[in-house]
Amino acid sequence: MQTTLEPRLDSLLRQNSFIELGARERGRQLLDAGTMRELIGPFDRMHSPWLARQGVVTQSDDGVVVAKGLFNAQPCVVLAIEGAFQGGSLGEVGGAKIAGALELAAQDNRNGIPTMALILFETGGVRLQEANLGLAAIAEIHSAIVDLRRYQPVIGIVAGTVGCFGGMSIAAGLCSYLIVTREARIGLNGPAVIEQEAGIAEYDSRDRRFIWGITGGEQRALADLVDMLAEDDVQQIREQISQFAARGVPAQHRSEQTARFISALDQVDAATQATPEMARQIYTRGATA
Amino acid sequence: MSHSKNGFVSRGAHWFAALAGTALAGYPDSVLVADAPFNGRTVRFIAVIPDAQNRFARARDGEVGLIEGWHLARAVHELVAADQNKTDKTPLIAIVDVPSQAYGRREEAYGIHLALAAAAGAYAAARQAGHPVVALIVGKAMSGAFLAHGYQANRIVAFDDPEVMVHAMGKASAARITLRSVEALTALAETIPPMAYDIKNFASLGLLSASLNVVAPDTPDQTSLNLVYQSLEQMLASIAQESEHDLSSRLNAPHRQASKRVRELLRQQWKEEGPMAI
Amino acid sequence: MENLTYAFAASARAQAVQKQILVGVVGSGDLEVLVEPQSDQAQIRIQICTSVDGMASIWEALMARLFAQGTLPAMRIDINDFGATPGVVRLRVEQALEELGLSDQSME
Numbered sequence: 001m002q003t004t005l006e007p008r009l010d011s012l013l014r015q016n017s018f019i020e021l022g023a024r025e026r027g028r029q030l031l032d033a034g035t036m037r038e039l040i041g042p043f044d045r046m047h048s049p050w051l052a053r054q055g056v057v058t059q060s061d062d063g064v065v066v067a068k069g070l071f072n073a074q075p076c077v078v079l080a081i082e083g084a085f086q087g088g089s090l091g092e093v094g095g096a097k098i099a100g101a102l103e104l105a106a107q108d109n110r111n112g113i114p115t116m117a118l119i120l121f122e123t124g125g126v127r128l129q130e131a132n133l134g135l136a137a138i139a140e141i142h143s144a145i146v147d148l149r150r151y152q153p154v155i156g157i158v159a160g161t162v163g164c165f166g167g168m169s170i171a172a173g174l175c176s177y178l179i180v181t182r183e184a185r186i187g188l189n190g191p192a193v194i195e196q197e198a199g200i201a202e203y204d205s206r207d208r209r210f211i212w213g214i215t216g217g218e219q220r221a222l223a224d225l226v227d228m229l230a231e232d233d234v235q236q237i238r239e240q241i242s243q244f245a246a247r248g249v250p251a252q253h254r255s256e257q258t259a260r261f262i263s264a265l266d267q268v269d270a271a272t273q274a275t276p277e278m279a280r281q282i283y284t285r286g287a288t289a
Numbered sequence: 290m291s292h293s294k295n296g297f298v299s300r301g302a303h304w305f306a307a308l309a310g311t312a313l314a315g316y317p318d319s320v321l322v323a324d325a326p327f328n329g330r331t332v333r334f335i336a337v338i339p340d341a342q343n344r345f346a347r348a349r350d351g352e353v354g355l356i357e358g359w360h361l362a363r364a365v366h367e368l369v370a371a372d373q374n375k376t377d378k379t380p381l382i383a384i385v386d387v388p389s390q391a392y393g394r395r396e397e398a399y400g401i402h403l404a405l406a407a408a409a410g411a412y413a414a415a416r417q418a419g420h421p422v423v424a425l426i427v428g429k430a431m432s433g434a435f436l437a438h439g440y441q442a443n444r445i446v447a448f449d450d451p452e453v454m455v456h457a458m459g460k461a462s463a464a465r466i467t468l469r470s471v472e473a474l475t476a477l478a479e480t481i482p483p484m485a486y487d488i489k490n491f492a493s494l495g496l497l498s499a500s501l502n503v504v505a506p507d508t509p510d511q512t513s514l515n516l517v518y519q520s521l522e523q524m525l526a527s528i529a530q531e532s533e534h535d536l537s538s539r540l541n542a543p544h545r546q547a548s549k550r551v552r553e554l555l556r557q558q559w560k561e562e563g564p565m566a567i
Numbered sequence: 568m569e570n571l572t573y574a575f576a577a578s579a580r581a582q583a584v585q586k587q588i589l590v591g592v593v594g595s596g597d598l599e600v601l602v603e604p605q606s607d608q609a610q611i612r613i614q615i616c617t618s619v620d621g622m623a624s625i626w627e628a629l630m631a632r633l634f635a636q637g638t639l640p641a642m643r644i645d646i647n648d649f650g651a652t653p654g655v656v657r658l659r660v661e662q663a664l665e666e667l668g669l670s671d672q673s674m675e
Contacts, residue, residue: 022592024589037561039554039555039558039559040551040554040555040558041589042589042599042601043587043589043601043603044554046547046550046551046554048547049547050481050483052568052616053480053481054477054481055568055618056568056618057568057593057616057617057618057647057648057649058593058616058647059592059593059599059647060589060599060601060645060647066555068559082592084592084593084594084597085592085593085594092483092545092547092548093547093548093551095548096547096548096551096552097551097555100551100552100555100556101555103535103552104555104556104559125457126432126457126458128457128458128463128466128467128484129481129484130483130484131456131457131458131463131478131483131484132455132456132457132482132483132484132485132490132491132494132496133483133494133544133545133548134457134483135432135435135436135440135455135456135457136440136494136496136539136545137548138436139409139436139440139441139536140536140539142406142409142410142413142436142440142441143413143416143417143441143535143536146409146410146413146414146417147413147417147535166433166457167432167433167436167457169402170402170405170406170409170433170436170437171406172402172406173400173402173403173405173406173407173410174406174409174410186402187397187402188390188396188397188401188402188405188433189390189392189396189397189433192466193392193458193462193466194392194393194394194397196462196465197392197462198347198392198393198394202347202393202394203392203393203394203397214394214397214398215397220400223400225400225403253410254403255362255403255406255407255410256362256366256407256410256411258359258362258363258366258407258411259363261359261403261404261407262359262360262363265355265356265359265399268395268399270344270345270346270395271344273394273395274394274395274398274399275398276398278398279398279399279400282399283400
């Protein structure tokens with residue numbers, strides 16, 4: 001037994017977990033060593049104008065880190081959401097940091113500077129304490145991604161443990177490339193809300209195996225709804241980003257493939273309850289390896 | 290017209306019929322698309338309406354689901370492609386009356402997040418290509434549904450009416466999630482403008498270009514129609530003045546000063562040579 | 568939610584804090600600690616925003632244990648706390664002091 005365990009333990013020890021890192025450290029480790037410079041950092045004290053009056057303690061960076069630097073010598077801005085603060089939910093300031101940075105990156109490109117963007121999605125979507133301002137900011141993020149992705153690939157990473165839900169799952173869907181781990185989930189609605197709206201038979205929010213089976217990273221990869229399933233390892237993830245950055249802007253983004261997806265959905269027997277297998281089938285039928 | 294249960298015809302359906310007439314064939318019953326004359330030019334109107342016969346059972350009450358998301362994208366893409374070589378781009382008017390995104394296992398399994406991304410992305414790309422886009426909120430503009438259909442517009446116009454609501458999550462769900470009663474949530478929302486559900490508070494956030502006092506919001510009469518035509522005309526004229534096709538016109542209200550300040554600071558710090566990160 | 572403020576005498580002999588240090592996150596049971604140079608050179612000023620009410624005496628005692636020795640240089644400290652235990656608070660503060668190179672001067 002010892003002999004089969006040892007190699008696995010050895011590889012585990014060599015791995016540097018990406019999931020265990022906080023947002024700031026994720027940004028630092030993805031950018032070229034020594035190039036990370038944080039914009040509107042915690043000491044700028046740009047925190048939420050809306051939380052204190054509701055008795056909620058603010059985080060100095062409002063849960064979003066804007067890290068500018070180089071990625072393989074290319075100018076790059078990383079937008080890293082801190083999942084530990086309020087479930088990574090986006091409020092006015094955090095949302096503006098992401099949208100504003102993406103807007104500046106697009107402007108850079110119009111001025112001949114090839115700034116690319118990485119978005120680290122660790123979020124439940126809109127912060128309910130800021131509701132309409134969170135929603136408005138997310139709409140601006142969508143606009144900025146669509147603008148920037150004309151010039152540079154916008155690469156999203158969903159690593160877990162929070163995953164990517166709500167309006168930010170739409171943002172993830174707009175990315176040029178999406179990298180996920182097995183721990184990650186991407187879904188529009190949170191399990192609890194679906195259970196509330198549609199009943200426990202439709203969606204059991206306490207059945208982890210079921211939830212990961214439908215929205216987990218591995219399932220999304222097998223159904224060709226994301227671009228790469230990565231191990232929870234900083235180097236591997238970085239290497240994967242490298243490859244996508246080198247590929248450049250795709251000829252057609254997944255979210256632009258209307259004919260393909262309409263055709264696939266036309267083949268779904270919508271009267272039958274969905275299974276992970278059915279999702280994989282309709283989206284990979286006839287796809288090349 | 291619509292195929293709702295009990296013959297209920299939504300506001301969105303009524304206003305689409307009044308503004309745009311008959312929908313184009315080839316779209317699902319829940320997605321109405323028509324090119325109609327408007328003030329001497331052609332305008333494409335798009336609405337999402339209830340369809341009691343929707344193949345996807347969780348999207349029968351006007352929700353934006355899988356099918357709706359992808360066909361919204363298709364309706365916009367086709368227009369952009371048709372106008373590719375024109376300098377005068379056809380305007381898009383999104384008639385918004387959407388209670389939410391669709392909630393369900395099929396929806397999540399088949400990637401509803403991507404379907405909504407397709408729609409949002411299509412509208413954004415159309416705007417960025419120079420198509421004037423106006424959202425006319427006649428009823429509900431909720432959450433993911435609004436992100437997909439309407440929120441990428443250059444201008445947002447809404448009826449000043451108690452039925453009109455913009456929010457990130459329905460009251461009942463939001464109350465349950467935040468462990469409050471609906472009454473307590475409503476009371477709290479009244480003191481915090483971004484949390485409120487009514488259109489007046491939404492307007493105070495600087496996201497609305499016009500609020501219309503329409504006498505007949507449910508089923509349009511001539512007076513109400515004229516008011517809407519006037520407003521849409523004003524919006525199109527205003528958009529024509531802009532050189533940028535972005536959403537920066539939404540950053541002017543006092544309640545959004547932090548959003549403006551963040552962008553100022555980002556711009557200042559973007560090129561700064563300074564000490565490396567902490 | 569409560570806001571608490573404490574001040575302690577700083578050591579005039581200890582080298583002033585030159586940089587800004589952040590440790591922690593405002594997650595459930597956790598806190599963030601921001602440390603930076605203090606303009607009023609004679610003081611260690613601490614501002615705490617905590618999600619748990621009624622713990623002022625515990626904070627006071629803990630802050631005194633960590634900062635009242637008179638050996639630490641002047642600094643400004645902001646703490647945003649989301650229900651951390653005194654043990655976790657201490658851990659985070661000591662983490663911050665260590666990053667400033669001050670850990671051997673704090674109480675053991």
